[in-house]
Amino acid sequence: MIMKLKDILVMIGTIGVEIFVGLKRNTRMLFLPSPASKLEKQLKKKMTESVELQRNGKIMKYAEASKKIFDMQEELEKLKKENK
Secondary structure, eight states: OHHHHHHHHHHHHHHHHHHHHHHHHHHHHHHSOOHHHHHHHHHHHHHHHHHHHHHTTOHHHHHHHHHHHHHHHHHHHHHHHHHO
């Protein structure tokens, strides 16, 4: 009976460690932004800046920002395809 109790405790301990590792892995995924979501946030910010540049008549800076936005959109598409 003592041997069985010891086996049960070892099994419970092993399961507890597996649960802890699984929770640690999943919570890291919940709290850390994915590269795609981080890039989306940067893209939205850049788009807002480009609209302001266009409104203020800064055409050269607007063109540069538009090129950067295009590059960011391509990179975002690649990230999304990799995650699927």
